[in-house]
Amino acid sequence: MRVKTIRLLVAITGAGLMVSCDGGGDMKTKTTSKTEPARKVLPSEIAGSWYTANVGALQRELTGYFDAAKPEPLTNICALIQPHAGYQYSGTVAAHGAKLVQGRKFSRVIVLGPAHRVNLPNAIAVPDGTHLATPLGELPLDTEALATLRLQPFVNTAAFGHGEHSVDIELPLLQMALGDFKLVPIVVGQLTEPATRLIAGVLKGLVDANTLVVISSDFTHYGPNYGYQPFRTNVAANLKKLDMGAYETIAAKDLPAFRGYCEKTGATICGHDPIGILLAMLPLQAETHLVQYDTSGHITGDFANSVSYLCIAFTGAWERGQPAAALAEEVLSAADKKALLKLARGMIEHQLQTGKRATPEDLGVTITPAMRKVMGTFVTLHENGDLRGCIGEIFPRRPLVEAVMEQALNAAFEDPRFTPVAAAELPRIHVEISALTPPVPVNSWRDIIIGKHGMVLSKNGRSAVFLPQVAPEQGWDIATTLTHLSMKAGLPSDAWKEGAEYLVFEAIVFHE
Numbered sequence: 001m002r003v004k005t006i007r008l009l010v011a012i013t014g015a016g017l018m019v020s021c022d023g024g025g026d027m028k029t030k031t032t033s034k035t036e037p038a039r040k041v042l043p044s045e046i047a048g049s050w051y052t053a054n055v056g057a058l059q060r061e062l063t064g065y066f067d068a069a070k071p072e073p074l075t076n077i078c079a080l081i082q083p084h085a086g087y088q089y090s091g092t093v094a095a096h097g098a099k100l101v102q103g104r105k106f107s108r109v110i111v112l113g114p115a116h117r118v119n120l121p122n123a124i125a126v127p128d129g130t131h132l133a134t135p136l137g138e139l140p141l142d143t144e145a146l147a148t149l150r151l152q153p154f155v156n157t158a159a160f161g162h163g164e165h166s167v168d169i170e171l172p173l174l175q176m177a178l179g180d181f182k183l184v185p186i187v188v189g190q191l192t193e194p195a196t197r198l199i200a201g202v203l204k205g206l207v208d209a210n211t212l213v214v215i216s217s218d219f220t221h222y223g224p225n226y227g228y229q230p231f232r233t234n235v236a237a238n239l240k241k242l243d244m245g246a247y248e249t250i251a252a253k254d255l256p257a258f259r260g261y262c263e264k265t266g267a268t269i270c271g272h273d274p275i276g277i278l279l280a281m282l283p284l285q286a287e288t289h290l291v292q293y294d295t296s297g298h299i300t301g302d303f304a305n306s307v308s309y310l311c312i313a314f315t316g317a318w319e320r321g322q323p324a325a326a327l328a329e330e331v332l333s334a335a336d337k338k339a340l341l342k343l344a345r346g347m348i349e350h351q352l353q354t355g356k357r358a359t360p361e362d363l364g365v366t367i368t369p370a371m372r373k374v375m376g377t378f379v380t381l382h383e384n385g386d387l388r389g390c391i392g393e394i395f396p397r398r399p400l401v402e403a404v405m406e407q408a409l410n411a412a413f414e415d416p417r418f419t420p421v422a423a424a425e426l427p428r429i430h431v432e433i434s435a436l437t438p439p440v441p442v443n444s445w446r447d448i449i450i451g452k453h454g455m456v457l458s459k460n461g462r463s464a465v466f467l468p469q470v471a472p473e474q475g476w477d478i479a480t481t482l483t484h485l486s487m488k489a490g491l492p493s494d495a496w497k498e499g500a501e502y503l504v505f506e507a508i509v510f511h512e
Contacts, residue, residue, distance in 0.1 A: 039130050041138055042127055042133065044132070044171075046163070062091070065087065065092050066098070071099055078212065078286065081214075081250070081312040082097045082170055082214055089296045089309070093309040093310070094309075103178075109183055110213045112188050112213070113215075113274060114188055114217065114273055118162055119190070123154045125157065125160040125189070126156075127185060149186075151503070170214055174214070196276040201396055201437075205438055215277075217275055235306070236297060246265075282316070283318060285316050290310065292310070295308045339366070341511070347405050352426070372399040372401060374399055375403070376439075377433060379431065380411065380432040383428045388418060388421065389415040391407050391415055394436065434467055437505050445502060450471045450481060456505075459489070459499055
């Protein structure tokens with residue numbers, strides 16, 4: 001078999017990496033450190049305001065809420081939606097959720113709350129530290145998981161904190177219920193649906209059977225104080241009807257329906273973006289349970305201004321680490337793959353024939369929900385078995401269908417190693433698409449599986465990437481693969497052996 005020359009070409013954008021599958025040069029990415037970070041404790045920014053800073057008083061207050069909560073028992077809880085008002089308003093509702101998981105042994109708890117105080121378009125914020133402190137003690141952060149998140153271009157550290165209460169308010173309740181666990185606190189910005197699915201895809205790489213996901217959100221904010229009064233009579237009943245309408249879309253695990261409901265009704269659900277992430281993360285078999293419902297209007301007897309509180313539990317097992325073959329079956333049907341290949345070829349043909357960019361409608365392609373899934377992708381062109389162009393993007397940042405359309409044109413006309421594809425070549429062109437799972441870090445090259453993993457090697461500010469199919473096509477073992485990958489990055493041939501860092505991903509590969 002003829003060995004192809006493999007080089008890396010990179011363009012860094014604000015949203016992700018775009019690369020040619022056979023290109024060379026620098027690739028500056030965020031990388032994780034293998035050394036234990038220096039201890040850095042971040043104090044609570046809301047102790048003494050949103051809840052008391054006195055340890056004894058806080059314990060007594062929370063114990064009262066726990067004693068008052070009488071939820072029906074549930075097993076195998078994987079996620080909760082919890083309110084985040086001051087405890088005097090939502091403490092009893094929140095205690096229902098905390099009591100459901102009391103005594104469970106979760107090794108990791110991921111808490112996602114909305115950003116009330118900072119503008120974070122299509123981004124999330126995580127802390128730069130090793131512990132978060134509350135009056136009940138220090139919570140260790142899952143620094144490894146946070147390092148994984150910081151690899152992503154949509155993750156911000158400067159925006160965490162700033163007096164945000166949505167994550168912090170959940171922590172004393174979790175400390176009372178669970179005891180020891182590692183925390184992944186995330187403040188969620190203002191998200192489009194593609195960004196929601198992108199973030200959910202990355203977070204799915206962090207969950208397992210010992211992970212609890214907690215979404216911090218109040219529901220309808222009603223009254224002049226919130227600028228939302230869609231009705232003036234029968235407020236309590238109408239509020240419940242409005243809140244239950246939102247709950248029905250959540251129970252259906254239907255992200256577009258939930259977003260559509262919020263847009264149609266104007267429902268002032270402050271945590272709609274974190275909820276959206278959860279809906280995009282949940283396993284197919286997860287079941288939804290409405291545990292408790294209340295409103296501040298009911299609690300105070302005044303519905304002039306009222307906030308709604310729901311405790312929602314989700315039962316089921318998190319899905320993680322499916323092989324590419326299983327992902328292919330779940331994510332893309334045979335019809336989806338056929339349509340994407342038709343779209344890729346059609347984009348090239350239409351450009352050559354008209355000089356204009358085609359739309360799916362021009363090409364007679366119907367876009368399915370699966371084709372809108374946010375994924376990284378490469379489009380590879382071969383002519384008579386030889387590489388003729390290959391361009392793609394490693395990190396998921398937009399719907400797969402949009403990425404395929406863009407990268408098909410790039411592979412045909414923008415790969416600098418080749419002249420643009422000509423119309424006369426089209427009958428000899430063979431189109432291949434690789435849809436990628438989100439890259440995740442591994443501890444060393446020993447964790448890389450040839451034939452399964454695509455890989456990114458990073459060292460000394462230089463990086464290179466191979467798709468999963470490269471090594472098997474060339475007949476390389478792991479040492480040979482990493483030797484070529486090191487040279488592709490412009491590093492010494494043995495640079496892979498020590499000091500290098502690795503990301504791996506899988507690919508759903510299909511072709512004409």
